[in-house]
Amino acid sequence: MILDGEFTFRADRRSVWVLLQDPDVLVKAMPGAQRLVQTGDGTYEGHIRIGVGPVTAASWTLTVALHDREEPASYGMKVESKGPLGFTRGSASVELLDEPAGTRMKYRADMQIGGKVAGIGQRLLDQVARMLTRQGLEALSREMEARLSLSVGSASASVGVATAPTLDGELVTGGESEDAAEANPESGGPAGATSSSGDDDGASTEPEPPLAPGMPDEPAVVEDLDQELPPGTV
């Protein structure tokens, strides 16, 4: 399964870089993550708890190893998780680009899924992966907002803009409202999917629905797949 897309943080590259390497932040960004500790330079271990459709929530071990780090521009990631219901393993690449409005993160992950979860959850996996990715990015963005408000002392309405990840390997460019809208037919309109212009979209001050990443013993069970978040707003 290919998961790719991009997301714009309203912060400079170095701040985003630091954010993305901080296990205490990442644990909040990963839906269902219960623990994530740094075990070395660029390596992390932890547990997540996830269920998909008919696959009951279970605890998965998680290891993440970063490589080819070009601070603050790009890094690669190897991710492995394993649980009683199967495994996922894969690699991802993350690129951080300077933008007038902040930092644009481009990501592309190639994940293999095996075992029971592949056999029973397949029909739901693509959508669930999209949803969890979006939830995670939104959580990261909120974290960045919190940091900014601490350091700058002012909270803005929105600090991040996501374009929904696509699943067929096609990269959706954040600046092209037409393309983005095409890739997200569910979205309310092109405005919500554009990059920097979304900043002053006052209709989206609160994340919807409320996210609960990192809450202990709270499995991220996705039950209602029709529930689509409007992309691009937080």
Added chain:
Amino acid sequence: MSGRYVGQSVLRNEDRRLLTGHALFVDDVRLEGMLHAAFVRSDHAHAEIRSIDVSAALEKPGVVAVYTAEDLGDYWRPGPLLVPPPPIEGIVFNQATQVPLAKGRVRHAGEAVVMVVAESRYLAEDAAAEIFVDAEPLEAVVDLERALEPDATVIHPQLGTNLAAHVVQRHGDYDDAKARAAHVVTRRFHYDRGIGGAIENRAVVARWDEQAQELTVWDTTQAPIPIRNGLAGMLGLMQSQVRVIAPFVGGGFGPKIMMFYPEEVLVPWVAMQLGRPVKWCEDRQENFFATTQERAQVHDAEMAVDADGRILGVRDTFIHDCGAYDPYGLTVPINSQCTLLGPYDVPSYEGEFRAVFTNRTTVTPVRGAGRQHGVFVMERLLDLAARLVGIDAAEIRRRNYLVQDDFPHDHKILFQDFQPLVYDSGNYRPALETALELIGWTGWAEEKRRAADEGRRLGIGVVSYVEGTGIGPYEGARVTVEPNGRVRVATGLGTQGQGHYTAFAQIVAEALDVDVADVLVTTGDTREFNWGTGTFASRGAVVAGSACHAAAQQVREKAVGVAARLLNVPESEVELAAGCARVRGEPERSLTLGELAMRANPLRGGVTPGTEPGLECTAYFGPDRGSTASGVHAVVVEVDAETAMAKFLRYVVVHDCGKLINPMLVEGQVEGGVAHGIGNAFFEQLVYDEQGQLMNASFADYLLPTSLDVPRVGMAHRETPAPMNALGLKGVGEAGCIPTGAAFAQALEDALDDYELEVREIPLSPNRLFELLRDAPRRTSPALSETHA
């Protein structure tokens, strides 16, 4: 022989027990102190096992034992090769049979790696979840052609290749035929995997009785006697110390003839190790991974015909997917290779296949057992050739059928039973004409046009097939008249819903003239009958039925002899009627069969030397070779070109399984087969990703056809008796599902004849048909006239 009982639609003896919930299934076996097994299965399709950590599982409450391959000691060994390769010249066969628990390497997702035994299944499952198998993934070999590429990862390193077999069979000179042909059709065809889909999954319960020194195993197997014999050998016991019971079984369809599944090997062993009964019942998830499957093949086929559409020759080269192991030898691909020839006169044939190992669940026969593929290829080639010649689908078949004078017909290649592929008998064309009449062939153009006026697209298809049935080696039966006058019949094969308790009772009732309900049949209990092979290849009625007939005839002779002595008349004066032996013309001088049974077993006095007591006889039947059943399927489908949804509107089967024992049972077999066939054609497909992960391992995603998808099947019986058994029987177990895909393909093309659509793959689905239609150009003129020109 069509008689008072044989040939009648007698209601089933077994149904009272089944319908009132009193039939014993393996899961109903509950024993004191019984433990439960669960298995840790591989998440990977192909990986090296680095380590297995069972320590956490062992600490869980209620866990009694945990076993890895290493813990099995000498008991760990690869399973037997069930069917050795046939003696075909130049054959290559590489053997790699399944193992009880994976050691060193896993070769398909779902392969058993660790067995956990606990006080309950819940505890066993919970403990299994705590076991960590550290495995390093290897390239998963999924694609059949990829498997043969030189740089593909080898699944069984000791073989040095993923090639499991290479077989060439030929007769005549195809190259010469091709040189003389007016038309040559060349195409590639794909067939993909599905499951057997039995309602009851597999299950095994075992109990070791220390006092009796006896092992009892309840098993959903289709072959209880070979399971007993194999277990005795593996466990170092006498065969007489092992009793295998295959009670009522909720559907077999082939996967339950596979021997030995890991669970079948391990549960009896662990029951002996622990001295407590152990149960394992497969859940539906496991069934998708661990029970054998069938039918991925890729065919490159060619047919040469003359200007009139007569077949001059066929060449077919295909790759067959064995899955991870090949315990069942070459039965499936040889069935494909042979059954391709169908009911036709094929003067030259070149059939070649390569069987390959892949990192998917092992392939063994599933209802049809390879026949579908061959029939699909042949029937599709005929349809394509008919278009080139400018004749319709019925006509090209008429022109190519073997005719009455051709029998017995020798195709001069070897069949799955290692015997020459000889058709004993058949009469094909009348079956076609009946099917055409029943489906409405002559008025078809008008019906199709009327539907088109209403905006509906209808299509029709008609195809033929043969089914090699009733192969050896043998089955036996014992028939006993008990003192209460009722008759007991025991045979060694297992029953999975076919109606054996009724069909065999009818055969015995006919010989002894007793009520069918008074004949009690036992199958699938090795204590009741000691010899036999099993239920497969549509052979139960033919082979065991013939044994029942022979044993009943001997009992009849015995009864007549005893009655003649007691009534003091010559044997020729004695007749059997309504449960009595009586003097012909003097019905008041009679003895019941029960009285005869008692008198044949005296407590005092002498008996005639050389005789055996009681009214009991055992007989065996072993045919030289199988008998060839045949038939024609015709279908009308309605297709919505926008949604690509197809509906089966009418379905007709005209089949010939020789003499019918019970038309109602035959109709049930055919209807069930058609449901399987329709599922295989349009609903069911196992979808694997490139890593060998099965992606639709549940009935939410793997679609079985429902009662709404399967029409009532219109049926006509034809009876061309088989010459090689006394009752003239041929098998019918697989007839309903063999040509369904081919019929569906033809009907789709007819319904969508304004598209340049060729259906060269099965299974289809609405999604896949949608893609085919999206890619198919629209025709500018009707199909037939275009190709005719």
